[in-house]
Amino acid sequence: MTPEESAIWIRIQQKDIRAFEEFYRSAYKRFFLMAFQYLKDADTSQEVVNDVFMKLWEDSAEIIIEKSLVSYIYRAVINRSLNQLQKQKRDLAQIRSLQYSLQHDATYELRQMEENELKAALYKAIDQLPDQCRRVFCLSRFEQLKQQEIADQLGISIKTVKNHITYALKQLHKVTGELLVIGIVLLKLFFFRD
C-alpha cells in the first residue's frame, strides 16, 4: 500500500468515521462506475458499492489488505456485481465468461481497474472543460443534437460549435493517451511482481 492508503486504512480500522467518510466521498464515483459497467443500473450500483464499504467498515479488524486498498475494493465491487447479475439471472453466458476470466486471467482484474480509472479520469476531464465548451460537447455527444441545433439553442455560430467539440475531443484524447502509457507501466509492474 502507498503511505497515504496505509494511513487511511489504519484510521478506518480505528473506527475513525470521519476518515472513512472522507475516503468514501473521494472514491465513491470511481467504484460506482465499476459497478455500473456490469450492472447498468444506478440504484443497484450504489447498493453494491455501499455493501462493499459497509463490510469494509464492519470487518476492518479482520480484513488483511496486502497490496492496495483501492484494488481490494475494486475486486470486491467486481465480485459483488457479478453475484448481483447472477441473482438477477441476467446475461448468464457473459457472467460465466467474466468469472472464467477472473479465475484464469491474472491480468483481467488489473485491466478492468485501469479501464475504470481511465474512464473516471475522462469524466473528470469533461467536468473540467470550459463551461460553454462542456455544454456544447455534452449536447452533441449525450443529447445527440446536430451542430445547427446546438448553435440555435445556445445562440452561437456553427463554427463556434465545431471549435468547441474539436477542442473537447482533443483534450480528452490527450487524457487517454497519457493514462494508457501509465497503465502499461503499471500493468507490467504488477504482472512481473506476481
Add this chain to the structure above:
Amino acid sequence: MKMDSLSEHNIPWDLIADSLQPDFPAEEDARLQQWLAESTANRETYQRARELWAVRLADFSAYQAADEATAWDSLMQQLQEKTTAPVVIMRSGKGHFIRKWTAIAAVLLVMAAGIVWYLLPDRSEQVYATTTTQREIALPDGSSITMQPYTEVRVGGRYNQHERAVQLIKGEAFFKVIHNANLPFLVNMDESSVKDIGTSFNIRRSPDTIKLAVISGKVAFWGKDNQETRELSAGMSLAYDVVKKNFTEWAPSSDQGVTNRENLLYFDHTVLTDVVKQIEKVYGKKIQLGSTAIGERKLKADLQGLSFDKALQVICTSLNLDYTDKNGIIILKDKENK
C-alpha cells in the same frame, strides 16, 4: 512517443470530430479516408478517438448523476439499521434524557449491551478508538478524556459551540471537565446521559454493568430502565447492573480487575514529588512543595475514592506536613519548619 508528439500537430481534429457526429458530409469523408490511408499511426489515432466517443463516454451520464452525498447518507442509514441499541441523540429537537441541576454536576449513565452506534448528521464529529494502549484526548474547551485500552468515544462536531456532548460507546474513560455553567458537559451511553458542570469522574462501561467513580464534584447517576437517580459526590462510587436493571454497591478497591483511574492513587513508598504530580493530574489542582527536601519523603497510602481535601489531609498527616492555600495553589511545608 517522439513520433506521436510530432504528428499531434498534423492530426485533423476538426475532421475527426465531425466524422463522429451525424450528417458527416461526403466530401469531408473523402478527406478523412485519405488521411487514414497515409499511416498506421493515423488509423490508430482515429480508432482511439472513435472508441473514446462511442464506448468510453457511454457511462458519463450515470457518472454525472451519481451523488456521493446521497450515497453516503444511504450507507449511514444501512449502518444505523444494523445496530440494535437505541440511538443516543445529542442533537436538539430529540427530547432527551437531560435534567437540570442547579448547583451540582449531574452525570447520567446508561447501560446497554455493548453495541456501536454511529452518529450521523454532524459530519465533523470525531470517533476515537483505542486498541492496546491508553490515550488522552484534549477537548476544545480544555476538558480531557483519558481512554483506557479497547475504548471508543465519539465527540460531536459542534462540541463547545451549542453543547459539550460526548458519547462513551464502549470501554472505560476518565473525564476531567472544565467548569462552564452555561454549557454543561454531557456523556451519553445509549440509554442515559451525564450532565456535568465541572468535575472529574471515571466511567467503566461493559456489556452488563456500568461503574462510576467520582473524583471531584457531584454527579447524578440516572438509569432509564428503572427511572431511578442516585447522587454521588467526590469519593463515592456506584455500579448499575444492566441485566437486573438496578444499582449495586461497588468500590474500586474491591475490584481486582479494574483498570480505572483510581489505581493511580495507590502509593507504595512513592516519593512526594511523584505523588504530587499524580494528585495534580487526577484532581486537577496545582500543588507546590515548600522545599526540595520534603519532595524526597515517601508516602505509603491508598487515596482512591477520597476527595482532594481528604487526600491532602492523609498526605500531611503521613509525612508530617502542613499546607496553605495561596490563590488556589496548595503549598506543602514541613510542619516543624512552619
